[in-house]
Amino acid sequence: MKKLKKIIVVFLLVFLLTGCTKQLVVEKTNDNGKKTKVVVKYDKGKKATGQTLTKNILCKPTDKE
Numbered sequence: 001m002k003k004l005k006k007i008i009v010v011f012l013l014v015f016l017l018t019g020c021t022k023q024l025v026v027e028k029t030n031d032n033g034k035k036t037k038v039v040v041k042y043d044k045g046k047k048a049t050g051q052t053l054t055k056n057i058l059c060k061p062t063d064k065e
Contacts, residue, residue, distance in 0.1 A: 022055040 024040040040053045 024053040024055045 025037045028038050043050050
């Protein structure tokens with residue numbers, strides 16, 4: 001039973017403490033004047049993937065393209 005608890009604790013720590021967890025959200029005003037939150041996606045340009053961008057990147061790339 002102790003081994004199972006340790007595995008669960010390690011599993012939870014890995015998922016809770018890793019970076020790239022929050023999505024980048026922008027507040028926009030629609031036609032009715034209501035403010036809404038919109039998730040920013042990488043969908044413009046040649047290399048667009050449609051993925052959502054992250055707000056708190058802890059593992060930034062080091063090489064420049």
